Amino acid sequence: MSERSQRKPTDLVSPLAEFKVGVDSVIFSVDSDQNRLLVLLVMRQDAPFSGEWSLPGTLVRQGESLEGSAYRVLSEKIRVENLYLEQLYTFGGPNRDPREAETSYGVRYLSVSYFALVRFAEAELIADGVNGIAWYPLGQVPSLAFDHQQILDYGYRRLRNKLEYSPIAFDVLPEMFTLNDLYQLYTTVLGDHFADYSNFRTRILKLGILSDTGIKTSRGAGRPASLYRFDAEAFAPLKNKPLVFA
Amino acid sequence: MSERSQRKPTDLVSPLAEFKVGVDSVIFSVDSDQNRLLVLLVMRQDAPFSGEWSLPGTLVRQGESLEGSAYRVLSEKIRVENLYLEQLYTFGGPNRDPREAETSYGVRYLSVSYFALVRFAEAELIADGVNGIAWYPLGQVPSLAFDHQQILDYGYRRLRNKLEYSPIAFDVLPEMFTLNDLYQLYTTVLGDHFADYSNFRTRILKLGILSDTGIKTSRGAGRPASLYRFDAEAFAPLKNKPLVFA
């Protein structure tokens, strides 16, 4: 890690800060029935910002890794098997948390943020009867505690980037899915500012990372659609290569 | 920031971790005379890892922001005016720093890493006579203290990405530069796995963000080259748009 600055003998510089480290997560999900992009918010119970909505978060415990901490919050709020999780950014300026003022000796509160995309269908919210917890459609998000709006914005940008250039969509789609399912996922997250369905089809198939299971599925009227499966082996050699999914 | 998990009254969960927060920086520079990509390393003076090379870093002081801390280390090591700096990633697993074991009560050491690209010509190393400090060509980097090799790898990846998709090259080139200067910068960082000079020229000029000053410069034999200047106004509307510089 780090060392002090290199003044030789007596260190008469200002003292080191002491930190509590929090992990806050921007947890996204796509409701494919209503084509809405959702973010998970929780109502704060304690000061500061008691009664306001915020991103789910926690303070890091002894012996716990940052990512482990992120997974813990996630599992405390929702039951979900399939997800993508990655670190976002660390916010750590002084005075970003009102609790810093209260404490006599200057403890700082730092937030390592994560962003997650979870499979909506299986994501079951864990209501403990006391806490408010809810999926909010992006665009209907209320004002948030701390600097959480900033974190959310940052997470949304990252989500769109990841979706375009990484196969995270397949972490959140069911094992087998139609190409239309995939297309809908992309449009709800990215907006429909890209290729029409027909061109999307051909391009994504040309990548060669989807395998047709041959199984057909019928959703009401219309011709039944083929179910596809993400082919991890075929994708492996393409990893780290610049790929555009949308 | 964050709250605890939502158990109601008594918190009998494992206690919170206490953190020292360090900032470690991957500072790159391009020696355009020798076409080498360099990274700044310092020799550690104190335990742990005393006598080993490491990334320049420091522990965050009271009242100091993370970015401020990164700038402080930078200014303690080199004198440089023009640079690009951005946060990289936060490494914070338990047991990543040997000092955690020494302390009786489990203080954790967390590293928020930054990456910087500085203008080589004006970067003057501040030798304090005691500390080793040196530019190492990438590929000749010795084994590093802590998990600094991992941070360096991460920084290198980010550097290449940023160079391809952001105009950070112009933060580090002189005010006026030839297209060949620009091309050399790209090739030394990215390798010459992209367009030849002639295609690079036309593509970068078509972006419309470089303005020809009309001034010619002659470097030995050959036809004199035009000096160009980065046009920040012309670039402004393109910001946030996906742009490929290489």
Place this chain on the structure above:
DNA sequence: GCAAAAGTGTTCCGACTACACCCATGC
């Protein structure tokens, strides 16, 4: 003149766009 470096132009080809069109199902 000749070598060296800067700068221009041309040809080829693959990829993306915008459609029009065919196919298989429910009712």
Place this chain on the structure above:
DNA sequence: GCATGGGTGTAGTCGGAACACTTTTGC
């Protein structure tokens, strides 16, 4: 049949890759 959604094909266009060629300097 016909509406509905799935799936295929094609013509036009844009942009990058490769490379030949011209221009302007030093010597």
